[in-house]
Amino acid sequence: MTLAGRMVGLLIWIVMIPVAAVVVAFAVSNRQPIGLDLWPLPYQIEAPVYLVVLLAMLAGFLVGGFVAWTSSLRRRRRAVARVKARAEEEKTQAVAEAGTAVATAPPQS
Numbered sequence: 001m002t003l004a005g006r007m008v009g010l011l012i013w014i015v016m017i018p019v020a021a022v023v024v025a026f027a028v029s030n031r032q033p034i035g036l037d038l039w040p041l042p043y044q045i046e047a048p049v050y051l052v053v054l055l056a057m058l059a060g061f062l063v064g065g066f067v068a069w070t071s072s073l074r075r076r077r078r079a080v081a082r083v084k085a086r087a088e089e090e091k092t093q094a095v096a097e098a099g100t101a102v103a104t105a106p107p108q109s
Contacts, residue, residue, distance in 0.1 A: 023054070026050055026053075027048075027050040027054070030048065030049040030050040030053070031048050031049070031050065032048065032049060033046045033047065033048055033049075034046070034047065034048075034049055034052065036052065
């Protein structure tokens, strides 16, 4: 592993340990149950406050990731098309160079 890779790993740990501590402290201090009404349906769910908040944050993170992923689809498709076109161009050029090398070679007897 390179030095840069180790530094990134260390930075991740430096950030994640305090974040995990905050999440645990939040969960411990917000254990009281709340009732969630599922409005169009006649159901109600009892869940701790921390679970509702953390699930809402997870849902927001996943929706944001999906939006970012779908918004970059067009750029990724264009990049793949450029790579394929460049490979085809290089292949055509190699075939053309091989053809001219054969055509200009003196006849062998």
